Structure formats: structure tokens, C-alpha cells
Amino acid sequence: MSVESTFDGDTEKLSLRDFTEKAYLDYSMYVILDRALPHLGDGMKPVQRRIVYAMSELGLKATAKYKKSARTVGDVLGKFHPHGDSACYEAMVLMAQSFSYRYPLIDGQGNWGSPDDPKSFAAMRYTESRLAPYAEVLLKELGQGTANWTPNFDGTLDEPEVLPARLPNVLLNGGTGIAVGMATDIPPHNLREVAGACCHLLDHPSATLDDICRMIPGPDMPTEAEIITPAADLKQIYTSGRGSFRMRALWTREDGEIVITALPAQVSGAKVLEQIAAQMQQKKLPMVSDLRDESDHENPTRLVVIPRSNRIDCEQLMAHLFATTDLERSYRVNLNMIGIDGRPQVKDLRQILVEWLSWRTGVVRRRLEFRLQKVRDRLHLLDGLMVAYLNIDEVIAIIREEEKPKDELMQRFGLTGVQADAILDLKLRHLARLEEMKIRGEQDELEKERKMLERILGSDARMRTLVRTEIEAAAEEFGDARRSPLTERSEARAFSEKDLLSADPVTVVLSKQGWIRAAKGHEIDAEGLSYKSGDGFKLACAGRMNQPTLLLDSTGRSYTLDTHTLPSARGQGEPVTGHISLPKGAMVDALVCGQDNDAILLASDAGYGFMTRIGQLTSKTKNGKAVLTLPSAAQVLPPLLIPSADALLAAVSSEGRLLVFPAAELPELTRGKGNKMINIPSARAAAREELMTQVAVLAPGDTLVINAGRQHLKLKGAELEHYRGERGRRGNKLPRGYQRVDSLEVISD
Known part of the structure; x- marks a missing residue:
């Protein structure tokens, strides 16, 4: 970039824009090169x-x-x-x-x-x-x-x-820094792993990044906490030079208590306890009763979390703590450094190692050349000293008699100035015969060293072998085992509001005029509760405080209510229309509670039905969602939970026909009319002369009780088998006197 300037006498005039731009760029380069970023060579x-x-x-x-x-x-x-x-x-x-x-x-x-x-x-x-x-x-x-x-x-x-540096310290200790317009975040790595990768590259220069990643699987932080980032993601970081990885604390169970033994790097145990204590104060951790810090000299990290009871799922509790505290932490990676060309660049792992080995080979070459020159200089001096010893008398005479003994020595024996100075600097005690033997011995040793150095400098293979040997020696001296284990873990999930709710039993009650409430417990006389004048009991279902309550209206739409938000049964409840928006003329015909994965039967009195899951019926809006398609004038039957895959369904028609068939024969759908459960002739169905009035769910071995007025018929085993058939069949007639069925009951063994 050219900057125009003019001179007025001794003063240089520069526009403010050009001056500030140049000054800022100069400052930026200074911060980048001389302050914030590490050099690839020594890290x-x-x-x-x-x-x-x-x-x-x-x-x-x-x-x-x-x-x-x-x-x-x-x-x-x-x-x-x-x-x-x-x-x-x-x-x-x-x-x-x-x-x-x-x-x-x-x-x-x-x-x-x-x-x-x-x-x-x-x-x-x-x-x-x-x-x-x-x-x-x-x-x-x-x-x-x-x-x-x-x-x-x-x-x-x-x-x-x-x-x-004899090892790639830029990877071993890593580093962080913020420059102008760029930053660096290099995580530390294990010395033995990095040294092994360097040696592998020296032996196999064409090794790929995959080969290197097998030897350097990931960072190695100065803590025993585990790195939970998948291997594929770590490889992507080493490929691009950018990304992030996650560390998670180690924990064990001791006598029902959770003991945290290692924290992620740069995480304070005191801060973690503060974070957990804050959640306890905000009533977000009702399953934790106490915390203790038992860290000491022998156990630098020992944090104890005490669950409220042995029934608490510790895996789920720790997953919440990992998601909401520093027990799990993310670390950025930005492999930005100053290369051997003096320029900052984000490099991939292979590029870092290849470039460092090139730099290290140059360092070793300079060291050998420096030593070789020292050896040659010493041999040169020793050659001159040997001449002096072989001609000792003549040398002494020249020194005693000549005005310029140095020049005479150089001329007489063909010595250089350096050799002549060395002879003149000799002390008298070094003129003994023993010194001549020492010189010859030193000459022999230095000559061997000179030849060895020249062989190494003249051979790339020998040079690589020397570099490798020195790396292996340094790794042997300073290397250690990996501290941060690499373990793939599922993603941590914080507790939702429902997760924090207790699973206390409740009974949801709906009145005829549409007032809804929740009574604690399942042994509730719903009909005996107090109702407004002119109102009375209509529907009830048993569930849990942390389960949703599903409502089905007369048009086949489903609505979802959070059970814990319903008013207490100590009062008379509140209008259900405050929670949902019913279509004109529709009314709630059914209630059911359960977990999202619970199987449920939806059916209409036209004889059709299908299985679905509670989660499929859940609606997040007041308007609900269409689930059950009803034939003309058909009505919704109460939904039934299907406890197991081998359950049986008992369907009764208004003509007194009973059909028992496996529930598995019904399809599992998310919405629709369903399949025929019991066969009702089309003409009779259209005129609504015959309907499916009752449905019950049985487990194999259960007893089915037919209630018809004051009479009760128990069917079990062979008696029940008489009514078994395929789904959609007509079924068999019940005995005379039991054909007008009021209700079905199931008695479990």
C-alpha cells in the first residue's frame, strides 16, 4: 500500500486517514507477530x-x-x-x-x-x-x-x-492468544503420542492425516476428566484446524452417594458446587439433599452430591448437571500459529507436524555444521601443534632468536596464523612427551567425529534417523501416559419442568358442565366430590402428576393438558374451555393419562379402531389435533391403555355379540378411522341399529366379567376361547339374559 506524503521543511505532512491506517496496521502486525501468537518451532x-x-x-x-x-x-x-x-x-x-x-x-x-x-x-x-x-x-x-x-x-x-526445541512444544503445551483480527486456541497433547506421530512421518513421509489421527486421537488436557467428543468430530478439527471439543467430569457411586473425582480443565470445584447449590435454592433439584467438598491433598478433587433417596436415577441426575453446570465444558480449537515462513496461518495437524519436522531438521543440520566447523578448527590447531612437537628444538630456537617469530614459524613450517598463534601461546609444561600422545589421541577422536558428521550431513536418510533418535530419546525422558481418556458419550440433557415433578398419583375429574380438576391419589370417589348446583360427575382417569392428560372431544380431536397445572380437587375446578378451544357444539367425551410411549386404543361405536401412542396424540395448541375420524353420527369410546404386546381385546356389540382377538392385529397409526374391530353389517351400521358398545383389554389368563343388569357372567379359559376369532369377525352371541351388556370388567390373576 502506498502512502502519499509531502515535506514542508523538516516536517512530513500526512493525511490523518493514511496515518491512522498505517499506524493501526503496524500495531496489528506487532501484536500478531511479537505478542499474541506462538511460533511453530518452539511453540x-x-x-x-x-x-x-x-x-x-x-x-x-x-x-x-x-x-x-x-x-x-x-x-x-x-x-x-x-x-x-x-x-x-x-x-x-x-x-x-x-x-x-x-x-x-x-x-x-x-x-x-x-x-x-x-x-x-x-x-x-x-x-x-x-x-x-x-x-x-x-x-x-x-x-x-x-x-x-x-x-x-x-x-x-x-x-x-x-x-x-527438540519436540513440537506448540502441540504439547498448546496456547491461547487474541491478536488483532485473529486468535489462537491450541489444546495440549500427549508427548508420547505426538513424538510417535513425528517418528512415523519421518519413516513414512506420505502418511495421511488418517494415519496421524490414529496415533494422536485427540487432545490431552492437564486433568483426568474425559473427552467425550466423537472421533469423527476430532478428526474434522484436525483436518480444518478449527472446531471445538467437550470434556466431562468423572464420577462414581459410593454408598449411594455421587462422588466427582475429576473436573474438566480450568474448572473450579468451588464454582461447580455454587452452581449446584443455586439450583437447589431455586427448587430445580428436588432430588438432591446435600453437597460436600471433601477435596484434600491426597484427593485434589472430591465433590460429593447426595441424592434424596436410593430411587433417584443418578445417570439422569448427572446428565442434568452436565448440561447445566461446568461439570461439562466446551473448548474452542483454532490451530493458528506463526509458521517457519514468519506468517500466521491456521494449519491442519499434518501440516503442523510436517512443517515442524522440516524446521527441526534444519536446526539439527545447523547444529551438526556448527560442530563440524569446531572439529575442523580444532584439528587445524592440532596439526600445527604436532608440527611444533616434531620440531621442538627448532621452534624454541626461532622463538628465542627471531624478532618476529610468528612470521618465521609460518614461513619455515608452512603454518597458518592461527596455528602459529597457538604454538606461541603454549605453556612450557605442555612441551612434555606426554602431551604429544594426548594430541595424537585427540586427533584420532576428532577425525572419527568429523567423518561421522560429514556422513550424516551428506545423507538425508542418516539425518532423518538422527532426528528420529533424538525425538525418541526426549519422549523416553519426558513422556508420560495420557491423562484425559477419550470416551464417546451421549449428549447431556437438562431436566425439563416435567422431569422435576414428582410422580405422585392423581385422578383427573371432569364434570358434566366441563369443569376439570385433579385429586391426589387413585382411591378417589369421583362421584362423591362436591359439584356446582345442577352439575355432576362425567369422566375420570387415573394418572401421575408428571404425565400429560389427554382429552378427546366428540369430533375426534385430541387436546393435551399438563396435569400438574390443573386445580386441586379441594375446590370445584375450573372450566376446561379455559385450557382448550372446542369446536362449536363439541364436548369432551374421553380422558386418558399416560407416558408418551404408552400404547393406547382409540375406537368409535361404529366398530372401528386403531392403536397409537400417547405422544402421537399430544398437541401443543389449544385447538388440538384431529386424531380419530368418526363415521356419520358415530361416537367416541373411552380410550384404553394397552399394557403389553400380547394383550387381547374384547369387543361387544349392542346385539349381544362378543369377539375376543389379539390387540396386535390392529394397526398402529397416528390418525385416521382405523380398522374394523367387530363386524357390523353396513345397513345396520348406517341406520345405527347395531353399535359396538363396550371394549375391554385383557392379558392372557385374565377373567372377563360381563355385567348385564343384576347378572354377571365370568368367562375364562375355554369359556373365553369360545369367543376368540380374527379381528373383524362377527363374534358369537352371548347367552340369553346377558345380551344387553352394561359394562365389562377384567379380573387379573
Whole structure:
């Protein structure tokens, strides 16, 4: 982008628009490259790199004594990083927290925060620190010609641009950062898995992302909580470089109590208990009676949730807690980093490893070339020293007699200036015969090393083998087992309002004038309840407080009421028309309660019916939904719950005919007229001269009782078998005196 400017004397004139645009872009590039994003090579941001380098310069190796953190921060700020001390110290603390970094770079002594409150660390004047053993992965090769050096902010010192990491730390410890217009969220991974993938790529350069994902199945967070994202989704993250994954707490049951033993990364146990306690106060967790925090030094995470009784479904309770608290947490992934070309880019997993191996191979090559040059220089000096030892008397004479012994030595023996200086710098005690033997031994060793280095540098295969060997050695030294297990789990679901309701038994009662109410219990004398003047009992059904109540009107439409919203039977109820909108002239003819998956029989007195499910009848609107198609002038019969697949249906017509057939012979529909249950001649059905008046549901072995006035006929076994037939048959006539059936009863064995 070109920026036009003019000069007026010594002053440059620039339009405000151009100036602000250029200044903002410069600032953006500074934040992206020099502050917020990690480098692919060592996986570190500048402040982290400077802290680790400054500590190594202070001699704070893993074997050294601890030193006050304020000293380290002072060196970092004074020499390399002229920014705020609190921000620098916070970056240092993060690298020391084992619950923040998968492989901490700093070994801290004192209060460095806790998982409950990571920012509760003590001030830097109180804490002490040194480098962790893992920091050797980054620093071990620093003085071996492997790094590019750049002047510090005031030009008085040099600092490394990138540390010569022996492992892809950008994946091992990950990192987060927000720049201008871009951000990064790289999760940590297991060292052994990443090292194995690197070695596999060195042996098989054409390996695909699928091959790598088999070796690196997912992130490995610094906590034992499980990663529940499916493998296909994790692979998609590694393919695109973006996405998210979820972690879920681990829990077990001990003596009827729920014990949470591991939390997702960066989740506070105290905050989780607060979230659960808040739900308990809001009456959203009636199934939990108490909470305890039993965490201690031996058990860093031990949260106890006490159910109200042993009948509570702990799986369902935990699913609710996973959905509504930090016991399950989502983590963003954005594999954005500064590549070896110096440009920020979102990379896929294979690209990261291939690019890092290319960078690492270059680092190893530079190290070997640096060492090879050192070996050659030393061999050159030793060659000169050997000449001196072989001509010791003449060399001594030249040094004693010549004004310019260096020039004479160079001319007499064909030495270089460096060799001549080395001879002149020799101490007298090094002129012994033993020294000649040491020189020859050193020459032999260095010559072997030189040949080995030249062989490695001249062969790509040997170079790959060396890189692989060093990666395997580092993995053996610093690797550990995976902490975060990978387990696919079903999606957590929070309790709905109905789930929180108790399953107390209730009886829903509807009066003749359409007033509805719910009485507690099933042993209710619905006809004996008080009614308004001129009103009386019409319908009742037994159900549970957490089940819906379904109403069927005279046109075959179904309506749904939440049973827990119905008024108590202590009063006289409220008009059902306040809950539903009935068509003109229609009235409620049937009630039924049940679970959504309960099978139910819908039938009309025209002799037709079908099976459906309670959930299929549910309507979310006041207007209901058309379910049962009624022939002309036909009426709805009371719906019946079908308890099992082998149930039998008993259908009675007004002509005194009884047909018993398997319920499974009726189709399961969502709506419609249904199929013929008992055969009624068309002419008689059209004139409504014969109707299906009664239907009952029996289990095999039950007794069917026919009530006809004051007479009662019990049918069981062979007697009942006389009336068995296929669905849609005419049925057999009941005995004389029992053909005008008032009702059917079922007696279970």
C-alpha cells in the first residue's frame, strides 16, 4: 500500500486517514507477530521465550537452587521485555501451573495458585522458581549454533528469535492468544503420542492425516476428566484446524452417594458446587439433599452430591448437571500459529507436524555444521601443534632468536596464523612427551567425529534417523501416559419442568358442565366430590402428576393438558374451555393419562379402531389435533391403555355379540378411522341399529366379567376361547339374559 506524503521543511505532512491506517496496521502486525501468537518451532510467544531464556542465563537450571521470582521478572523486563511486570509475572505463573500447562516449563516453590482460583498466586517477591527439567527440551542446543539471534529492545544484548526445541512444544503445551483480527486456541497433547506421530512421518513421509489421527486421537488436557467428543468430530478439527471439543467430569457411586473425582480443565470445584447449590435454592433439584467438598491433598478433587433417596436415577441426575453446570465444558480449537515462513496461518495437524519436522531438521543440520566447523578448527590447531612437537628444538630456537617469530614459524613450517598463534601461546609444561600422545589421541577422536558428521550431513536418510533418535530419546525422558481418556458419550440433557415433578398419583375429574380438576391419589370417589348446583360427575382417569392428560372431544380431536397445572380437587375446578378451544357444539367425551410411549386404543361405536401412542396424540395448541375420524353420527369410546404386546381385546356389540382377538392385529397409526374391530353389517351400521358398545383389554389368563343388569357372567379359559376369532369377525352371541351388556370388567390373576 502506498502512502502519499509531502515535506514542508523538516516536517512530513500526512493525511490523518493514511496515518491512522498505517499506524493501526503496524500495531496489528506487532501484536500478531511479537505478542499474541506462538511460533511453530518452539511453540512459545515472545514473553514466554524471554522468561525461559532469561532464567537459563541466570543459571536457574532444574538442578540449581530456587531464586526469587522477582529477580527473574526484573531480568526479563530490564534486558528483553520492556512491558508491565504484572503481565510478565502472570505469564511466568502460567508456565509453572501443572493444571494450566500439560508439561510445565517452570518449577515453582511457594503459592503458585490452585485449580479453584488460578489467579490466587502470591506476589513475585514471595515465590521462588527455577526451570523445570522439561525446559531442557527447548534450551539444550541453544549454544550450538542452532538459533538466529536478534538485538534486544535497546541493542545492548542479543536474544534468540526461536529456541531450538527438540519436540513440537506448540502441540504439547498448546496456547491461547487474541491478536488483532485473529486468535489462537491450541489444546495440549500427549508427548508420547505426538513424538510417535513425528517418528512415523519421518519413516513414512506420505502418511495421511488418517494415519496421524490414529496415533494422536485427540487432545490431552492437564486433568483426568474425559473427552467425550466423537472421533469423527476430532478428526474434522484436525483436518480444518478449527472446531471445538467437550470434556466431562468423572464420577462414581459410593454408598449411594455421587462422588466427582475429576473436573474438566480450568474448572473450579468451588464454582461447580455454587452452581449446584443455586439450583437447589431455586427448587430445580428436588432430588438432591446435600453437597460436600471433601477435596484434600491426597484427593485434589472430591465433590460429593447426595441424592434424596436410593430411587433417584443418578445417570439422569448427572446428565442434568452436565448440561447445566461446568461439570461439562466446551473448548474452542483454532490451530493458528506463526509458521517457519514468519506468517500466521491456521494449519491442519499434518501440516503442523510436517512443517515442524522440516524446521527441526534444519536446526539439527545447523547444529551438526556448527560442530563440524569446531572439529575442523580444532584439528587445524592440532596439526600445527604436532608440527611444533616434531620440531621442538627448532621452534624454541626461532622463538628465542627471531624478532618476529610468528612470521618465521609460518614461513619455515608452512603454518597458518592461527596455528602459529597457538604454538606461541603454549605453556612450557605442555612441551612434555606426554602431551604429544594426548594430541595424537585427540586427533584420532576428532577425525572419527568429523567423518561421522560429514556422513550424516551428506545423507538425508542418516539425518532423518538422527532426528528420529533424538525425538525418541526426549519422549523416553519426558513422556508420560495420557491423562484425559477419550470416551464417546451421549449428549447431556437438562431436566425439563416435567422431569422435576414428582410422580405422585392423581385422578383427573371432569364434570358434566366441563369443569376439570385433579385429586391426589387413585382411591378417589369421583362421584362423591362436591359439584356446582345442577352439575355432576362425567369422566375420570387415573394418572401421575408428571404425565400429560389427554382429552378427546366428540369430533375426534385430541387436546393435551399438563396435569400438574390443573386445580386441586379441594375446590370445584375450573372450566376446561379455559385450557382448550372446542369446536362449536363439541364436548369432551374421553380422558386418558399416560407416558408418551404408552400404547393406547382409540375406537368409535361404529366398530372401528386403531392403536397409537400417547405422544402421537399430544398437541401443543389449544385447538388440538384431529386424531380419530368418526363415521356419520358415530361416537367416541373411552380410550384404553394397552399394557403389553400380547394383550387381547374384547369387543361387544349392542346385539349381544362378543369377539375376543389379539390387540396386535390392529394397526398402529397416528390418525385416521382405523380398522374394523367387530363386524357390523353396513345397513345396520348406517341406520345405527347395531353399535359396538363396550371394549375391554385383557392379558392372557385374565377373567372377563360381563355385567348385564343384576347378572354377571365370568368367562375364562375355554369359556373365553369360545369367543376368540380374527379381528373383524362377527363374534358369537352371548347367552340369553346377558345380551344387553352394561359394562365389562377384567379380573387379573
